[in-house]
Amino acid sequence: MTSNARPSVAMPPQWSFPDAETRDLPNGLRLVTYDVPGQYVISVRLGLPVPINAEPRDLEGVATIMARTMDEGTLHHSAEEFARLLERKGISYGAGISEAGLTLDLDVVKGNLAPALDLLRQILTEPAFPDNEVARQVRTRLAEIDQERSIPGHRAALEFVSTFFAADERGSRPTGGSRDTVSRVTREDVVAFHEAHVTAAGTTVAVAGDLAGLDIHALFDEALGGWRRGADRPSSLSREATLAPDRGRLVIVDRPGSVQTEVVVGAPGPDRSVDGGWAPYPVIGFVLGGSPNARIDAVLREEKGYTYGIRSSFRPRRTGGLFLTSGSVRADSTAESVRLLVEILESGRDGFSDKEVRSGVDFISKTAPGRYATADAVADEAINMALDGRTTEFTTANLRDLEQVDQARADDAFRRFAAAAGVAGDEAPSGAGWTIVLVGDADAHRAAIEGLGLGEVTVVTD
Structure with missing residues (x-):
């Protein structure tokens, strides 16, 4: 009877994050691309340094409402029409706000990248913010606030930040705003916040997927090269948050x-x-x-x-x-x-x-x-x-x-x-x-x- 020698297990090779190619557009937008062969669903991510402390104190939550209504209709399409366009092209889209900034996520099959970027352009530059859609998102957010306070994990998180951070620190209050502040948000507030903050300067867009055969620079020049630059904006997160003096309790x-x-x-x-x-x-x-x-x-x-x-x-x-x-x-x-x-x-x-x-x-x-x-x-x-x-x-x-x-x-x-x-x-x-x-x-x-x-x-x- 013979036995085979047990194979040795080699150490895995050293791994590095995929290499990036970076290009700055004249309007201040930074394009960062990653060619990932075999990944035929292209992922596009935008990061705008618009932290939540850019909101007016009495309108906290306006950034969340804005993020949720940017795709609810544009100058040329109703909310229903725009939803059908996204569905027809197989586009997954989402947006959200955090302490770091506003992020937009878009995933689409490689062959539909060009029309997807045109829809993204409309979301960024031509949102209609219909009154009824803003009002619907305000109602949804108010319902979420009640739900968050009822769920122990969420309730603990809310109490933690209010205890840990100083009272005048934005981080001490809910990212999506409170009942009092959200209930004040109107379409005009959303439009004003978008006009002031959703601009190209300082924004990074990352694209990852199989980019072979795509003129990625030309696609983004055409789609987002005309996006308004806006004012330069250093991140407000460069300062350390103020903590509550009695946080140790x-x-x-x-x-x-x-x-x-x-x-x-x-x-x-x-x-x-x-x-x-x-x-x-x-x-x-x-x-x-x-x-x-x-x-x-x-x-x-x-x-x-x-x-x-x-x-x-x-x-x-x-x-x-x-x-x-x-x-x-x-x-x-x-x-x-x-x-x-x-x-x-x-x-x-x-x-x-x-x-x-x-x-x-x-x-x-x-x-x-x-x-x-x-x-x-x-x-x-x-x-x-x-x-x-x-x-x-x-x-x-x-x-x-x-x-x-x-x-x-x-x-x-x-x-x-x-x-x-x-x-x-x-x-x-x-x-x-x-x-x-x-x-x-x-x-x-x-x-x-x-x-x-x-x-x-x-x-x-x-």
């Missing part, structure tokens, strides 16, 4: 009778320009709570059975950022879960094992080819980087740097984060500096939560 949003408690724990985090490099921070997030095998789930899910899963991650902004941990736990385990969660998050000050760090590095680096295997993922990453003031050269450089992250570097990165955020320091008591929000039964849990000594406890009722 615990808030319970009272939901009598809740069988689960929603938990959010957060602290200030770094941006991608942090000293020592960004690469260690996704690894730390992965080790603490970025996977089912992370420290948090190993205790709260596998050992205790308190949760289906809780996740942690660093979320960078252009300047500064957040470290967030969120999930839900059984109601009868609320106080114990919060205690364990804070202990696990603060365990980073005692260091990480080489095995933990290596698992994080391997997962993030070796799954990158799969994460960016499609044209839409390539275009999305390009726009995310553009709104952060970067190019996808950073994506490749960060992957290279990630390969150099070891135990010592991860330990040092966590200590620097903890010191800057005022959490998990050698002299700080347990729980110091964390913003903790719970959505659950306050009467059932408040006494036990106060007994943890994690800071001032406030109860909020809706």
